[in-house]
Amino acid sequence: MKILLIEDEKGLREVIQQTLESEKYIVETASDFRSGLYKIGSYDYDCILVDIMLPGGNGLDLVREIKAMGKTEALIIISAKDAIDDKVAGLDLGADDYLTKPFHLAELHARIKAAIRRKSYNGSNNIAVNNIVLYPDDRSVTINNSNLALNRKEYDLLYYFVINPERLINKTALAEYVWGDNIDQADNLDFVYSQIKNLRKKLRDAGAEADIQAIYGMGYKLVLS
Known part of the structure; x- marks a missing residue:
């Protein structure tokens, strides 16, 4: 399975990438709004992880673009912003989940699996x-x-x-x-x-x-x- 991680903080991006790859995921990354939008429009993924605060744009605008393209990937927002308005906005735009930093990597793994399960195979484990x-x-x-x-x-x-x-x-x-x-x-x-x-x-x-x-x-x- 293949994941796109859009996160500008290099240290966190590398840690998440390494731990997901250890779970046998194929992981691609983007560090800003423009490169994230390019990859979303060019390739298919099973799950997309999007930070809200990105150089060159807002992660919520990326969520809008994903939905406008008709993409069906599972979509999880990861953000240091814990404001209820951002959570509601992200979920209303079509995100499948919202995870606030800092978070345990084990929880991120579980949420990715759950989001993909709901999106790609109707909640089943197979x-x-x-x-x-x-x-x-x-x-x-x-x-x-x-x-x-x-x-x-x-x-x-x-x-x-x-x-x-x-x-x-x-x-x-x-x-x-x-x-x-x-x-x-x-x-x-x-x-x-x-x-x-x-x-x-x-x-x-x-x-x-x-x-x-x-x-x-x-x-x-x-x-x-």
Whole structure:
């Protein structure tokens, strides 16, 4: 799963990024209003964390922009401002949660999981597509109630396909989702192809009622049986 953290305080930004990455999240960051707005408009995330006080603009205005774009990511405001008016304004604009600094990182993790759960899979602790079931909290997968062994990138790819069933996704979008700001590691996207190839074989061998199909010159799609 992929998170965008928009926070201008470098020390806090780095601590949050490190602790989220230790939980196997892909984390991208922005330190001001403009760079945050650019990333929001250019890429997809599972959750966006927004500070209210940002260089170049107000985090509440970013929330307005997110909703105006029709983006559906879980959205959590993190702020040193504990004023009830800011909380009410943020929630009224469409934020899913509001967390006041200072906060415990364990609480932030719990709120991120809860927000994503509500937004992406209807409050359940799993995502089911036909006979494929993903359990995001422990990054496990079952097919016909049997565990499916996947490496980290294979799991991330399957997760992205499962939350976007029957949607055509181009290879660059897949690479950016799985590698984030480290997209160059994908070695000209060839590694994405090899990971998808391995994932498709594992799904077929396990009897999955879905297949990742290549659409020549365009990308890939999870097609349900």
